Amino acid sequence: MYVTTSPPPFRDPGLPFGTRVDDLLARLTPDERIAMLHQFAPAVERLGIGPFRTGQEALHGVAWMGPATVFPQAVGLGASWNEDLVRRVGEAVGTEARAMRSRDDRVGLNVWAPTVNLLRHPLWGRGEEGYSEDPALTTAIAVAYTRGLRGDHPVYWRTAPVLKHWLAHNNETRRDTSSSSVRPRVLHEYDLRAFRGAVEAGAVAGVMPAYNLVNGRPNHLSPQLSEHLRTWTDEELLVCSDAGAPTNLVASEKYFDTHEEATAAALRAGVDSFTDHGTDASVVTGRIRRALEQGLLTGADIDTAVRRHLLVRFRLGEFDPGLDPYAGTTLRDFDTAGHRALAREAAEQAIVLLKNDGMLPLAEGTRIAVVGLLADECKTDWYSGTLIRRSSPLDGLRERFGAAHVTFAEGADRVRLKCGAGWLQVPGAPADGGAPAGERPAEEGALDPALLAGRTDLPPLTAGPEPTELALIDWGGGAWTLRAPDGRYLSVAEDGFVRASADQPGGWVVQETFAPEHHDDAGGHLLRHTGTGGYVSVTADGVRIAEKGEVFTVEFLERGEEAVTRAAATADAVVVVAGNDPHINGRETEDRTTLALPPHQERLWRAARAANPRTALALVSAYPYAVADAHAELPALLWSAHGGQAAGTALARVLAGDVSPAGRLPQTWYAADTDLPDLFDYDIIGSRQTYLYFEGSPLYPFGHGLGYSAFAYEDLTAERDAHDADLLRVSLTVTNTGPVDAGEVVQLYTRAVDPPVLRPSRQLAAHRRVHLAAGAARRLEFRLPLSELGFWDVAHARWTVAPGTYELLAGASSADIRLTASVRAEGDPHAARPVREAGLEAVSYDEQRGTEIVDRTRTSGDAVTPADGAAGGQLVFRNCDFGEGGVRSVTVEASGGGSVELTRGATATTVAVTPAGGPYDYATRTAPFTASGVHDLVVRLRGSVRLARLTFPSAPNPRNTTR
Template identity: 60%
Template sequence: MTSEQLPFRDPRREDGERAADLLGRLTPEERLSMLHQFAPAVERLGVAAFRTGQEALHGVAWMGPATVFPQAVGLGATWDEELLREIGEAVGRELLAMRSRDPRVGRNVWSPTVNLLRHPLWGRNEEGYSEDPRLTAALATGYTRGLRGDHPDRWRTAPILKHWLAHNHETDRDTASTSVPPRTLHEYELPAFRGPVRAGAVAGVMPAYNLVNGRPNHLSPLLETELRTWTDLPLVVCSDAGAPTNIAGSEAYHPDHASGLAAALRAGVDSFTDHGEDGGPTLERLREALERGLIEQRHIDTALLRLLGMRVRLGEFDPDGGPFADPAEHAFDTPAHRALALRAAEAAIVLLRNEPPVTDGEGAGTPMLPLPAGSRIAVVGLLADECKLDWYSGTLLHRSTPLDGLRDHPGIASVTYAEGTDRVRLRCADGWVTVPGASTGPTDGPEAADAGALDPALLRGRTDLPPLAVGPREGARDLHLVDWGGGALTLRAGSGAAGRYLSVAEDGLVRASARQPGGWVVQEVFTAEPIGAGPDAEPVGAGPGDAGPVLLRHRGTGRPLVAAPEGLRVAGEGEEPTPFTVEVVARGTEEVAAAAAGADAVVVVAGNDPHINGRETEDRVTLALPEQQDRLWRAARAVNPRTVLVLSSSYPYAVTEAAAELPALLWTAHGGQAAGTALARVLCGDVSPAGRLPQTWYASDADLPDLLDYDVIGSRLTYLYHPGEPLFPFGHGLSYTSFGHREPTVAPIAVGAGGTLRVEVTVVNTGDRAGEEVVQLYTRALPPGGDDGPGPARPLRALAAHRRLRLEAGESRRIALEAPVEEALGLWDPARGRLRVPAGRYAVEVGASSRDIRAAVEVEVVGEPAAPRPVVTAGLAAADADASEGVELVDRDRESGDAATPRDPATPARLLYRACDLGAAGAPTVTVTLTVTAEGEPGRVELRVVGAGSVDLPVPAGADRYDHRRVTAELPLPEGGDGPVDLEVILHGRVRFAALECGGTRGGAAGAA
């Protein structure tokens, strides 16, 4: 029998049977080798090599030219899962077309990112869809359905969700642990993954670098106890790059790499992404784990069976390659894809504010936007002529900047452009910095010699170009300086697309060689530090006046620059740096003011470069707009009240003064290849804006908790719990028309399995032009909390469903919005270990944002009554507190379970457990499982029965943090009371409290804790 006739190649057989047949034909060594990201071919069976991992967050990434759609957070702003399905399909078809030319393009797609945008300072904010779990789940379901395809058995691509779990920070991302209480876990974090997994379009997940409750995500027991219970599909778990090594490396969680990889395999990781294409170190560690008995062959086989099942679903082993091998399924840079990229960019634009401009102290009465036909426009700002990409973008096939879009728009009479960079020159004791081969004139207009002097094909890293040098004043070169905030500076020789950024190559020399800042380590960013202040000093910004003498420090290497005979370069070890003076030749504010003064309207385009001050590996430190960009909109506004601020960014800004002073503000994520055209069409009124904010825009940094505080309930974060007044609320977005929401009705609500909340509402376009509305359905528990009494904190309101729809002027439509009752009204009940819908009164609200409710219906829900905690039979897990203060959750042991410990050992930590059933009559005996390490401070635990009294339990020292001791005591009871009691556990010192069991004279046998 030839390999073509073997059962695993027979498409008539079940997928599981085919995968098992192939597994049985592989040798133990072949099986082991397939657990690495780069699985080798098995030529004797005709099995090709296979690579897990192809980035495709908003288009095929890292593999050359491809259609580039808006960033994921911009796709989140569309609130349109059908649009995302179309984009996913286009990306999948483009991937297949690229793969037909380049077999390195993989079909195991590591997209989308469903981590929630809990904290807006996260450096990777651009990668997520929303701060809301249900909106994220809906959009991810749409995108993965498109990537997967609609064939019943075969998959176009195999999408992998990133990153499991509670990953929303870059600071110490591979060593920091996030404390995630059960309610946050089950009500907030898990639903974003659960929705698309249950929809059947997800092949698996990728664990995150961080630890959760003290345990690395790559060892998460939730992979088995939660993720793999949501579907019958054999989900694949692919490690993040380098993470397997981190387990025994930076995390020091296991004593050696064999132990670390064995623990990951036992926890459910199937594919190990480590050491690039070299599988040798990974396989050697797994072989050692086998020899030491840390894993068995069954662990390898289980993981490989899931990987092979995914390959079967992709049609790899079908004789004809499966239905998606058909060239008709492939498409690349088609007119349809280009049109879709434009439609997505338009749909993502959010109109934040649109008021009449104030002239001579009075408003003119007509909103600032859309711009009247025939307007003379000044387009200014650091991003006015930019089409920025991010780390997960493909290479642009087409490019449209705001300047391009407005210049090309037939409704604009004329366009004046001013970038607004400060032009500077650098000098040192030996002379002035020059750029060999470039123009030496004092100005850098579009017609300057830069375009010819600097080949547009030049890229960073070139070492065959002449470096910057130091020479006489007449050879000095104007450099465009941008201060991106936080002291991050870029310097560019030449204007716009013709210019090239100063960049440091591997030889340490500085050259004008980069089209844009970029790369894993960005080599185009510098800081200017006062002499003698050191790298931690407050950097010098690009404010008024010359700066100097300063050290120019290269961020990529951390080293200062020196003017050497061979050229400008980074200093060697111990080498004395060169002091520089930054001489300002021209101010960007003056250039902007001059352009703005004579225009009918000014469009200021500000925002971020996705590779600087907020990206993978780097969180932001503030919500503030960089000072240089803040000065530019103020300069425009000072001479022309008809000023529009467009924020093109990967994340929100706290632009409170701009929102108060300017008549119009818009936000768009970096919109991909069609960003400029889309913006122009919205500004000019061809398209009525309909994007809605996928996350809260806070008014200031003071509104934010610590970046590592993941308890959204306790920290009062996101629209769900934040009680303050945001700058712009979740779901906000204006239109050029207006909408009404009328006559909402709620169908009878049945609580239980399969119960659905169904709301009908009439939506009316009450304006004079067509537009799109995003109808948002929220639920809110009304006081006093029904059978639960005051009970646990509930969301201020929570999104249950939404619908984006287009209505012509005057058109009305009756629509239905539906959501599972358990998800719309439920909360996590630690007594039951599941979601529960409390009985009580609820408001079912329909609105245009989370703070703009247009209609509401009050309903009485016959839910499940609260029940006492069955402590006497089931014990009490430490993590299951109803409320806590000063507590950090940590790992009970290396495999599973949580424990609680004080966040600060000097401050007692408190945990409250309500309505605990400790048994029948008499004083109950409780056994507490806890530990304090031998090297730790002496600790104690105080158990307090509310209204009765307390007992103290000293904690004996253990050998390590997992050496738990069991301490027994009798609890006091309220006088004459046999009912449930509230129990408070107070931890003093370096105590790790794991569980409490109840037994003894009160009638119940001790249960498993």
């Protein structure tokens, strides 16, 4: 007799994923389920299930796992305004993740990308990771990238993308303790929109909460995860914590007293995978077990999170390798000719021509001086893979124009450093060269970022009678890098010694930057090592970092501008390549302090311009700069994000005219720091931020970009769709009227003509990047949902389209509008606030001054408090309807201590709020307040009061009184 054993249902590919997940979940023990909640889920060998890791960085290529194709930074992909291109980049990145996994199973398929945080503030250190300051453009690019990463198979996914970082995250300064005060209109019209479109498109596996708090509550407890995110799709979403953030709930944020409370609260709020304590899962799993024992969690809470985890693994084909269409991806699909060509195409499409007074393109045979601190650089950032190949601007120009036609001057200062013990000396490098410091080794995988120590096998610097000439680059903000004659950067290893050992500045904590601190009138400086905070000192064993440092004098052998002047004077044209190093002065953990170009680089372009008027400034940077003087004085300016492995080739092809640039700015370039709001001010409406509300004159507007041809816009029409009254069909014809084939980005904006509340001056609704031959024309059509004309009505807590006239504006940028058409919307009338029936939520104000939004409870709701209790704050509620019968009292629901003053015309009432416990101990207090009809209401807050709600009981109807 033969006994056959059927495979368990979770192994049956004929069953729906949900059924298979439920079967597998039921087979797991409680401890096995808990273990799956950590980032590094272990194998379950008795069921034949392998280990699984959430989190593979793949922002613009597979990162941290060794060599990979490196595409332009995310902000550069945003500058392409090209969804088709970005989808293909996503496909390539997803394919390389699969290919690399075929060699190394530590490469994960749950990819943490893209970053969809809006580029609200240009000083944000992680601006390189986002796509745009506009939610519509960000959504379009994010949908394209996630679709590429996910793949187009109806069942199985190439990779499982996770969006970063939920929610309203735009500052690195105090990023784990600061709170973003986000009013409902900004939440619904701005921050949520960036996530919603990508989720609704169906190519997103989950999201990652950000480190910061929103309205006083940590993002890892965000009620919006359940109230909004999970209502946008019928599919389950996996929420992965950011690294160390669960511990922050107790450690830095002090939001809970115990880790058991914090972990339980995060899990109940919707966090499914805990990225904490690196590969050591015991800390997190121990907290979860104790939370269960204390009754803070239930088994059902655990099961919900594990079910989401397992569903991702089924989608990735883990349990159906024979059916997974991506399972056969191998290293032959890695670093392909197609991927290399795509990297170049992406870099070309990301270049934005900011100004051109006829200097570009450069003619054949032009003698070119390429100068500047980035002229021979191909920089990577924290989320880059290791370059397989490299093309700097110098490389690209020499390849395109011939080495004999291109001269080079970096523009670094040539210096010698002297102290009491003698001249600073760099010993020679060993014959084998060795591996440079400053790179993330592949074997570290996606472990928690840590201090990356440099090499200790090289001899440290010394001080003696013979000086070493060093290249000094001043990146601004007190950040110097120093480079030995052989190209190695001075770096500090874990033993504290200073060596010339780094190929580039880099690492989670950069060990290659030094800050000069003025010491005496004789020009002496201490050199503080920024990575450790210590000072450069000289000991008998060599130069090292200590608490007290040597006093150094800097002898300048040649200023960088002198070399630039020589190169520029003998050339027909000069290209100055300036910008940032993505690891210095603006990056994850560090915000920028200014929009200004560093003074060293300012000196270089001015020197080039003085020597040769035919000077172009090519900015290669992760961020905008305020370069008003350069714009006024130079005939040509360009900008590109760090463009990946083909950046130099792409720039050269644009400068030569082989490619007509058609990149467009994905964010506003402001003229000066004085145009900027406070970094922590998230109220884009109240403080008039981004192109949507900015009332000044930007240096370069959102959507700006030039090319080598010209385009005519004609025949704009806008009408209701014949088959769907909720759609607008907008059409126009664009014609290439110039002499060369070229690309154009046609941009469609909307504007409410007479809105009932403050609305954007114009708002991007759609765009299309097209390439047209000289003389060719194309009719473009956009289908625009009428709901896109709407706004969040705080008076009634709903999305609404107000009746009235709306303009459709078509043009080449937000400031270059060529055609206008009007449509009429028959929306919902903007009714007064029904305060007598519904009361007033404090957070539903129309205007505010001096307040911030805080958490009403630890789990849900908002309240409003003065940002400065002594100075007080003010809320304005427009068009409050107190009814014909009116009201005679107000009930204030508040906590803390202080006062709430209500003013309606000449009527004022002050309600004292006496402390009655902690910030979440709300009480109600009633006071006389008389009002009838429709009026604006002003509410002033003082002290530590936290106002949650106002209610207005109806006045008695005199006709119904008894005698």
